[in-house]
Amino acid sequence: MPRGFLALTKLKHDKPKMKIKKKRKPKTLQTSIEQDQDSNFAFNLKQTSSSSLTHLPIQPLGNLLLGPNCRTNLRDTGLGNLYRLPDDLLLDILSLLGATDLAGFSTASKSAYVFSSHDPLWRSLVLSNFDGQFSFIQSWKCTYISSLTGKPPSMLKSLKIANFYSDYLFQSYLCTNMEFKSEWLKRDNIQRRRGLSVEEFVSCFEEPNKPVLLEGCIDTWPAIKKWTRGYLLETCSGTEFAVGPVKMPLEKYFQYSESVQEERPLYLFDPKFADKVTQLGSDFDVPVYFREDLFSVLGKERPDYRWIIMGPAGSGSSFHVDPNSTSAWNAVIKGSKKWILFPPEVVPPGVHPSPDGAEVACPVSIMEWFMNFYGSCRDWEKRPVECVCKAGEVIFVPNGWWHLVINLEESIAITQNYVSRRNLLNVLDFLKKPNASVLVSGTNDRINLHDKFKNAIDAKYPGLINQLKLKAEEKAAKQKKMTFWESAADSNSGGFKFSL
Numbered sequence: 001m002p003r004g005f006l007a008l009t010k011l012k013h014d015k016p017k018m019k020i021k022k023k024r025k026p027k028t029l030q031t032s033i034e035q036d037q038d039s040n041f042a043f044n045l046k047q048t049s050s051s052s053l054t055h056l057p058i059q060p061l062g063n064l065l066l067g068p069n070c071r072t073n074l075r076d077t078g079l080g081n082l083y084r085l086p087d088d089l090l091l092d093i094l095s096l097l098g099a100t101d102l103a104g105f106s107t108a109s110k111s112a113y114v115f116s117s118h119d120p121l122w123r124s125l126v127l128s129n130f131d132g133q134f135s136f137i138q139s140w141k142c143t144y145i146s147s148l149t150g151k152p153p154s155m156l157k158s159l160k161i162a163n164f165y166s167d168y169l170f171q172s173y174l175c176t177n178m179e180f181k182s183e184w185l186k187r188d189n190i191q192r193r194r195g196l197s198v199e200e201f202v203s204c205f206e207e208p209n210k211p212v213l214l215e216g217c218i219d220t221w222p223a224i225k226k227w228t229r230g231y232l233l234e235t236c237s238g239t240e241f242a243v244g245p246v247k248m249p250l251e252k253y254f255q256y257s258e259s260v261q262e263e264r265p266l267y268l269f270d271p272k273f274a275d276k277v278t279q280l281g282s283d284f285d286v287p288v289y290f291r292e293d294l295f296s297v298l299g300k301e302r303p304d305y306r307w308i309i310m311g312p313a314g315s316g317s318s319f320h321v322d323p324n325s326t327s328a329w330n331a332v333i334k335g336s337k338k339w340i341l342f343p344p345e346v347v348p349p350g351v352h353p354s355p356d357g358a359e360v361a362c363p364v365s366i367m368e369w370f371m372n373f374y375g376s377c378r379d380w381e382k383r384p385v386e387c388v389c390k391a392g393e394v395i396f397v398p399n400g401w402w403h404l405v406i407n408l409e410e411s412i413a414i415t416q417n418y419v420s421r422r423n424l425l426n427v428l429d430f431l432k433k434p435n436a437s438v439l440v441s442g443t444n445d446r447i448n449l450h451d452k453f454k455n456a457i458d459a460k461y462p463g464l465i466n467q468l469k470l471k472a473e474e475k476a477a478k479q480k481k482m483t484f485w486e487s488a489a490d491s492n493s494g495g496f497k498f499s500l
Contacts, residue, residue, distance in 0.1 A: 043371075044179045046261070057114060057161030058173060064165040074164040078111025087168035091118060099125050099144060113159055117141065118169065119262065132240060132248035136256040175367040176263045180314075180408065184370055185338065190387040190395075201289045201396075206327070206422045209398040211341055211385050214289065217394055223283035223333050224392060227412055229254060236277050241308070242270040257312040257410065263365045265315040271304035271442070280308065284414055287394055290329050293418040295427075297456040303442030303449070306416040316366050316406035319351045323441040325430035326417035328397040332389050335411025340374075341385040344400035348384070349373040351402070358438045366406045399423045425468055428454060 064073055076083040082090060094102060094115060102125070106116035122140035126147060134147045145153040191205075194215040205212045218224065233251055240247040244266045248256075253268055260266075274281030286293075295302045303324060316337070321344075322328050330337075342348050350373040352361040363369045377384055388408065389395045397403055419427050431450035433439055440446035457465060 043174065043181070045177050046179050057164055058169045059163075059165050060170040061165045061167045064163075071163050074162065075111050075114075075166050078109035079115075087115075087166055090115060091121065091168075094118075095121055095124060099129070099148075110159055110161055111164065114161060114164055114166075114169070118172070120172075120264075123262070127244065127246050132243060132246035132252065135252060136260060138259075140262075171368065171371075172263055172364075175365050175371065176261060178367065178371075180338075180367075180406075181370070184374060185388060185408075187383075187386045188388060189383075190339075190341075190385050192387075196289075198289055202422065205396060206289075206398070206420065209343075209400070209423075211398055211401065212396045213387055213389060214287070214394045214396065215392070217287045217289070218284070218331050218392060221284045221331075221333070223280075223414075226283055227333050235279050239276050241268050241273065241276070243268045253310070257310070257315075260312065263367065265312050267315045267317070268310040269307050271307050273308040274306070284331070284333075286416065287329065287331070289396070290416065290418050290420075292420045294421070294424055294457060294461075295326075295419045295453070297460050298453060301443070301445070301452065303440070305418065305442070306414065309411075309413045309415060311407050311411060313407055313409050314367065317404065318362050318366055318369065319348050319402050319404045320360065321357075321400060321402055322397060322417055324417070325399050325423065325426045326419055327399045327423055328415060328417045329394055330389070330397065330405075330413055330415040331394040332391050333412045333414065334391055335413075336388055336390045336408045337411055337413070338406050338408055339385075339387050339389060339395060340404045341397065342402040343382070344402075346382050346384075346402070348402050348404070349376050356435050356438075358435060366404060369404065370406075399426055421464070421468060424457070424465070425472060428465070 061073075064071060079085075079090075085093070094105065097105065099122075102116050102121060106113045119140045122144050126134055126140055126144050129144075130147045134143055136143050137146050137152060142153045190211055190213050192213045192215060193200075196204075196212075196214065201212070201214075204210070233254070236250045238249065240249055241253065243253055248268075253266075256266065270276075293305075295305060305326075309330075319340075319342075340348070347353065350363050350369055353359070363372065387395065428450065430436075431440060431453060436450065437446045440449055443449055445452070454465070
């Protein structure tokens, strides 16, 4: 929505409850603490939110436009000639400053103080200056001061700010502090199966490239019972894991994750966890449905393929397609995750991939996508596949499917990307694209991966590639290729149908 347009949003405080480019799509908002029956525009703030609307220095622009008097926006008067810059551009410029210069800018005016106090700016400074060797305290600004001085920061004094209006900064506040709306959890239209044979999985889901949620297939994993916080801290003592752009010991990450409240929480996402802590690799095994993994012919030269994932509520992955045209499975060990999936031919609303697929522009955060775009999917003929995957459940993500995942509570999961006979040709085609050096991920040898993989397959499985090509040609000759949604809607096709 262009700047200056008005959408009324009401916040309810009466019920306390529990290479991708990020672009914010600002809405012009007006705040109110009134009850509102229109769930499209009603939000609850988290019980832990320390700020109330009466003390919040930043207000949405709609409050200025509909105010009883024509007031001056402190945001503009305090920036001098910089007031002409959009908020996101101004913050991009401030992100180029070091801590000393940023602190110096904050003394120029109250408006400069508000912008220079934007916590994501200080998060970048902490991560770039202290790597993962920090202890999170209250906010990223406090954490920076503490990490620099070696002492807990004294109480930071806040300036009294009034009449500051900014949609961009307010939406960041809103996405940080609003609760996940119950209506975003209502739709669950994925196929759920228990006791499925491998043959049924292949014929009903893997070959037609359809997602499915599998129940009961990891009940025997030791990790289900063993992976408590205490067990992980003891077993992983002294080991650093990949967390965003840095590496952190598990105890520091847990300290961060249990106290942080921010729009985009850091996600522990480590591809080498089983090599670092062999016991973790012994606490689970690959579900029977996914044991044919042809990338294994490359041995240690295979791209990154499995990860341990940990994060607090609100953390997750924004819309993406899994690397190298692989399929994937994701098993939740603790917690629960909300999934949104779109088939390859449907680009999710608010997501803008480049023509060559090398870059994707999407909303700044997952909460922003839900707030600004989720509702539009209700009227689509091709609605997304949705579910909540709980502890002990596994979701199959077919190759090429767009998907978004958000943790509804503190969660731990294992995910693995793999190549079977069903998607081998897709992977080979992907690896030999002209811009493979940009698209291929998880390996240092992107250009030669296709030849290495193909030669290894030919050596171990002579004739397999030709057999698969012949089978694909015969299938294409027999029938018109149908999209997932066409087959799902055609009762004569033998495909299943969603009840939406």
